[in-house]
Structures are given as structure tokens and as C-alpha cells.
Amino acid sequence: MGFMDKVRQATEAATDMSAMAADKVNELLDEYKNAMDVLGRFGFAVGKFEVEMGPLPHVSTSIDGSIDAIDEARVKQTIAAQHEHGLLVAILNSLLTAKGISERVNLKYRGVTANVTIGIPPHISIGSH
Numbered sequence: 001m002g003f004m005d006k007v008r009q010a011t012e013a014a015t016d017m018s019a020m021a022a023d024k025v026n027e028l029l030d031e032y033k034n035a036m037d038v039l040g041r042f043g044f045a046v047g048k049f050e051v052e053m054g055p056l057p058h059v060s061t062s063i064d065g066s067i068d069a070i071d072e073a074r075v076k077q078t079i080a081a082q083h084e085h086g087l088l089v090a091i092l093n094s095l096l097t098a099k100g101i102s103e104r105v106n107l108k109y110r111g112v113t114a115n116v117t118i119g120i121p122p123h124i125s126i127g128s129h
Contacts, residue, residue, distance in 0.1 A: 022057055024120055025057050025058060025059065025118055025119055025120075028059075028087060028118040028119075028122060029059065029118060031085055031086065031087040031088065032059075032061070032087060032116070032118055034082075034085055034088060035085065035087050035088035035091055036063070038078060038082065038088055039063060039065070039088075039091065039092075042065060042069045042070065042071075042074075042075070043065050043066060043069040044063050044064065044065035044069070044114075045063070045064055045065070046061060046062070046063060046064075047061075047062035047063065047064040047113060048060070048061060048062045049061045056119060056120050057119065058117055058118060058119025058120070059117070059118040059119065060115070060116070060117050060118075061115075061116050061118070062113050062114065062115050062116070063091065063113065063114040063116065064111065064112070064113050065095075065111070065112055065113075066110055066111060066112065067098070067099050067102050067109070067110050067111070067112050067128070068110060070095050070096065070098075070099045070112075072096060072099070075092050075095065075096055076096075078092060079092050079093065087116075087118075087122065090122070090124055091114050091116065091124060094114055094124045094125075094126050095112065095114060095126065097126070098112055098126040098128065099112075102128060107128055109128035109129055111128065111129040112126060112127070112128055112129075113126070113127045113128075113129065114126055115127065
């Protein structure tokens with residue numbers, strides 16, 4: 001196998017990987033839409049939404065709301081009812097953790113932001129303001 005054949009093979013592999021990543025991001029975007037419908041019921045809304053294209057495309061978004069809107073019993077009930085929606089469950093669990101930490105250390109902040117990266121791999125971080 002010559003050098004050009006190896007280059008062509010590597011290019012095809014990268015193209016296949018990019019297509020698989022795009023498919024996964026599209027699947028996660030469908031989950032994100034469902035998550036936002038549910039999170040909207042808790043008073044959360046999209047703060048920012050950015051798309052980055054490349055070999056591994058991803059979407060960065062923030063979801064803003066209030067610590068006070070996180071009713072633990074209601075959130076746990078939603079998690080149980082929506083357990084098959086992995087992204088939603090991950091966001092809700094992150095928000096529960098943020099509320100627990102906020103109460104434990106007696107933060108005066110009432111706002112909370114979930115920063116979500118929809119990509120390979122997905123990522124969630126939480127901040128207070």
C-alpha cells in the first residue's frame with residue numbers, strides 16, 4: 001500500500017468519524033429539545049446557544065434559572081418519569097447537586113446556570129450567580 005493509499009484511507013476514516021459524530025450530535029439535539037420543554041416547566045430558559053463545526057461538531061448552550069425553582073421532590077419525580085432521556089436526567093441531577101451544595105455552604109446567589117456541551121462527549125457544568 002502506497003503513501004497516497006494510506007492518506008486516502010485516513011481521510012475516509014476521518015470522514016466516517018465526523019459523520020458518526022454529527023449523527024450523535026443530532027440525536028442529542030433532539031434530547032435537548034425535550035429537555036428544554038421539561039426545564040421550561042421549572043422556569044429555566046436558554047441563555048446562549050452556539051454551534052461549532054469541525055471534525056467533531058458540538059453545540060454549547062447555557063440554561064438559566066433560579067435555585068429556588070428546583071423543587072427536589074418534583075425534580076426527582078420528573079427524573080423517574082423521564083429516566084430514558086439521558087441528557088435531561090443528567091441536567092436535572094446536576095441542578096439537584098447545585099441546589100444541595102448551595103444550601104450546604106449557604107450561598108447567597110439565587111441564579112443558576114447549566115452550561116451544556118452537546119457533542120462527543122457531552123458535558124455539563126453548573127454555576128451560580
